[in-house]
Amino acid sequence: MDRIKFELDKDSLEAAVMAAFEKAVDVDGFEYECPGCGVAMTVTSGDNECPRCGFVLTVKKGES
DSSP, X not given: OOXXXXXXXXXHHHHHHHHHHHHIIIIIOEXXXXXXXXXXXXXXXXXXXXXXXXXXXXXXXXXX
């Protein structure tokens, strides 16, 4: 049986995941349920107003 060995670069993997997350937050947005009325809305970084009820959801990036 052949064996394959590889090493995982944890720092590079973490950087790639964070870059993808930041692109989603800043550019593409992500689906979120409005806390005010429950309608699905796409939110990005900053202020996002619900198209149905006007609830303003502010998305901020930061350390977890």
